[in-house]
Amino acid sequence: xxxxxxxxxxxxxxxxxxxxxxxxxxxxxxxxxxxxxxxxxxxxxxxxxxxxxxxxxxxxxxxxxxxxxxxxxxxxxxxxxxxxxxxxxxxxxxxxxxxxxxxxxxxxxxxxxxxxxxxxxxxxxxxxxxxxxxxxxxxxxxxxxxxxxxxxxxxx
Amino acid sequence: xxxxxxxxxxxxxxxxxxxxxxxxxxxxxxxxxxxxxxxxxxxxxxxxxxxxxxxxxxxxxxxxxxxxxxxxxxxxxxxxxxxxxxxxxxxxxxxxxxxxxxxxxxxxxxxxxxxxxxxxxxxxxxxxxxxxxxxxxxxxxxxxxxxxxxxxxxxx
DNA sequence: CCTGAAAAATTATTCGC
DNA sequence: GCGAATAATTTTTCAGG
Numbered sequence: 001x002x003x004x005x006x007x008x009x010x011x012x013x014x015x016x017x018x019x020x021x022x023x024x025x026x027x028x029x030x031x032x033x034x035x036x037x038x039x040x041x042x043x044x045x046x047x048x049x050x051x052x053x054x055x056x057x058x059x060x061x062x063x064x065x066x067x068x069x070x071x072x073x074x075x076x077x078x079x080x081x082x083x084x085x086x087x088x089x090x091x092x093x094x095x096x097x098x099x100x101x102x103x104x105x106x107x108x109x110x111x112x113x114x115x116x117x118x119x120x121x122x123x124x125x126x127x128x129x130x131x132x133x134x135x136x137x138x139x140x141x142x143x144x145x146x147x148x149x150x151x152x153x154x155x156x
Numbered sequence: 157x158x159x160x161x162x163x164x165x166x167x168x169x170x171x172x173x174x175x176x177x178x179x180x181x182x183x184x185x186x187x188x189x190x191x192x193x194x195x196x197x198x199x200x201x202x203x204x205x206x207x208x209x210x211x212x213x214x215x216x217x218x219x220x221x222x223x224x225x226x227x228x229x230x231x232x233x234x235x236x237x238x239x240x241x242x243x244x245x246x247x248x249x250x251x252x253x254x255x256x257x258x259x260x261x262x263x264x265x266x267x268x269x270x271x272x273x274x275x276x277x278x279x280x281x282x283x284x285x286x287x288x289x290x291x292x293x294x295x296x297x298x299x300x301x302x303x304x305x306x307x308x309x310x311x312x
Numbered sequence: 313c314c315t316g317a318a319a320a321a322t323t324a325t326t327c328g329c
Numbered sequence: 330g331c332g333a334a335t336a337a338t339t340t341t342t343c344a345g346g
Contacts, residue, residue: 003220004221005220019216022179022212022213023212026339026340027339036316038341039314042313054216056213057175057215057309058171058174058212059209059212059213060208060210061207067311097311099308100306101304102300102302102303104228105300142261142267143260144258145259148245148248148258149254151255152254152255154216154255155253182323183323192331192332194325194330
């Protein structure tokens with residue numbers, strides 16, 4: 001699961017359509033990419049087995065779910081040796097409210113995207129979950145006031 | 157498209173399953189939530205029409221696509237009046253490499269998540285696209301070294 | 313590697329209860 | 330909301346270029 005796959009123009013078209021509508025049928029998809037069903041079905045299968053298509057997911061409206069509060073958290077660790085980073089990474093993956101987490105070069109160590117129902121719930125998550133992550137030394141929170149672009153498709 | 161919808165425990169189960177696998181059939185889904193197909197199909201339709209399920213998308217592996225370079229960009233604007241913000245928001249949505257964009261309270265004005273093939277492409281996007289967004293006054297870039305959690309499902 | 317059509321399997325939908 | 334029957338689609342397969 002690491003090296004880039006080779007995809008031609010037709011594969012890109014297929015990926016593009018599936019990114020817009022994961023439930024499109026092979027019949028429709030074949031029509032849109034200008035091929036018959038047979039090669040399209042085979043290509044989809046190859047893309048899935050190669051890991052380029054990692055799965056299919058329903059996109060939810062956070063607002064409709066009442067989960068409209070987004071906070072970014074910069075985290076600095078007290079220990080940045082490999083073992084500490086590994087422990088931190090593992091613990092982060094166990095907190096469902098953490099939607100994204102990247103290790104950052106320079107300035108601070110990690111950036112988290114946290115989604116909650118409201119500020120009160122964010123404070124609870126911060127106090128109970130994030131502060132308790134291993135080796136956390138300091139955090140800075142940045143509250144989102146508006147989602148301008150949210151969970152956009154990967155641009156091909 | 158704004159007020160939270162009312163969803164019961166069964167709806168949440170349905171949503172949960174569809175978030176893990178958008179291509180599951182109503183038959184399978186009905187078995188998993190412990191109901192017959194009829195009400196499950198009706199609930200799915202209601203969730204779609206109510207906007208809680210916004211669509212279905214294939215999840216792609218950025219690494220397999222060769223799009224493994226993620227940078228977060230803090231942006232400060234020279235003009236933060238409503239009209240300027242609106243212009244900025246509109247322009248941001250036209251840049252496909254910007255995967256996310258949130259307006260932030262305090263410290264800086266916007267946080268962008270930018271995905272590119274490599275650093276060279278990031279520099280091009282920064283120079284040609286991001287710097288050219290309306291009213292941009294200053295930017296700070298933070299390069300991601302590792303994706304610990306990437307595009308996690310929304311936690312119900 | 314793709315086409316086109318036939319066959320087989322699933323799936324969604326529609327009832328009365 | 331259930332469960333069976335119907336009806337519609339879909340995926341798969343295969344001979345042929």
